[in-house]
Amino acid sequence: MALYTDNLPGxxxxxxxxxxxxxWVDAAGVGSTAAEFLSGxxxxxxxxxxxxxxxxxxxxxxxxxxxxxxxxLEWPDLVIHHRRLGGRDLLIMRGTEPDLQWRAFAASVSxxxxxxxxxxxxxxxxxxxxxxxxxxxxxxMTSPEPALIEADVRTPEGLLRVPAAALTVLSHRLSSDxxxxxxxxxxxxxxxxxxxxxxxxxxxxxxxxxxxxTIPLDGxxxxxxxxxxxxxxxxxxxxxxxxxxxxxEELAEQGEELPTAEEIGSQVEQYLRDSSDxxxxxxxxx
Numbered sequence: 284m285a286l287y288t289d290n291l292p293g294x295x296x297x298x299x300x301x302x303x304x305x306x307w308v309d310a311a312g313v314g315s316t317a318a319e320f321l322s323g324x325x326x327x328x329x330x331x332x333x334x335x336x337x338x339x340x341x342x343x344x345x346x347x348x349x350x351x352x353x354x355x356l357e358w359p360d361l362v363i364h365h366r367r368l369g370g371r372d373l374l375i376m377r378g379t380e381p382d383l384q385w386r387a388f389a390a391s392v393s394x395x396x397x398x399x400x401x402x403x404x405x406x407x408x409x410x411x412x413x414x415x416x417x418x419x420x421x422x423x424m425t426s427p428e429p430a431l432i433e434a435d436v437r438t439p440e441g442l443l444r445v446p447a448a449a450l451t452v453l454s455h456r457l458s459s460d461x462x463x464x465x466x467x468x469x470x471x472x473x474x475x476x477x478x479x480x481x482x483x484x485x486x487x488x489x490x491x492x493x494x495x496x497t498i499p500l501d502g503x504x505x506x507x508x509x510x511x512x513x514x515x516x517x518x519x520x521x522x523x524x525x526x527x528x529x530x531x532e533e534l535a536e537q538g539e540e541l542p543t544a545e546e547i548g549s550q551v552e553q554y555l556r557d558s559s560d561x562x563x564x565x566x567x568x569x
Contacts, residue, residue: 286336286384286391289329292365297402298372299494300392300457304361304408306380307448312477313409313469317486318377321498325366325375329395333358336381336388363395369496374401380449388449389456396462403463405493406450407486409479412470415531416514420485421470425451427458431465436489465493474524475514480507 301321303314337359347355361378374395381388396404414421424436432438454464467489469482484503491498518525 284335285332286387287329287331287395289363289395291328291395291399295365295372295374295399298365298374298399300374300376300396300401300404301490302376302404302406302450302453304376304378304380304449307446308408308410308450308468309380310409310411310477311471311475311479311482313471313479313482313486314407315377316478316480317407317483317490318375320483320503321366321373321487321490322364322375322377323366325364325373327362328365328374329363331361331378331381331388331391333360336361336383337379338382341382342379368498369494371494371496373494374399385449385452389452392453393456393460393462396457397460401462403465404454404457405490406454406464406466407468407490408448408450408466409469409471409482409486411473413531414470414472414535415528416472416475416479416481416511417528417532418535420479420482422485422489423468423470424465425454425468426465427455428463431463433465436467467493474527480510483507 301318303309303318305312305315309315339359342359344359345357346353347357359379361376361381364375364377366373366375376392395401410423412421422436424432424438426432450466454466458464467486469486471479471482480503484500484507487498487500487503518528
């Protein structure tokens, strides 16, 4: 049984397949927000069968009740949009990371890529990192092919053994099938909830540079500025966290090795445990 239905245009010119999924490697919603922004009002040209790809106990539908009356049931989805930007055909895959049948899912995506003549595959996402919100969002890059690593983007050093994301499986499968595959990953502060707009902008700017197109950012810079001011205000009022941020700034400026994610995370978690208001002082969407 096919995993997807499609209405793919037949006149695409070397389209670029771009993917970001909610879930793993989507810290602070940076990758998924960038994909949503990029797809805009572009039509859905392929849709994957959620009943075959999702375990609804872990990727549960969301239901809205109003005064006790069920009004809406929203299912997790996984779709591909088409958008033409700066003379380039873009296929943007977005939605929820599938729970099931990753091999079959990757094979289906490769089938689509072959059918429309995809020129390259770009995964994008975000990972939590011990970095402050007060500096430009760092980025790392990965690729199954060393030759595709770009000289001006950092890569993880040495052996990095981590649980795979569906995007990683896609990169591996598409690379094995002869497509160029690369991934861009924004490193976002561990203490920030999403969406983290500064990271979204960094991803979109990198993508624009890679594709040699202009991606209009519309209101994103203003959102990022307001969020920065909001975070600055929160940190200024909490001396314990201000010290952590200042230390991260100092290490970043000196180019020294940053503390591990576990170290910075434990400090933030301890503060949250000690917080008396019971809320999340680092939520950044206010």
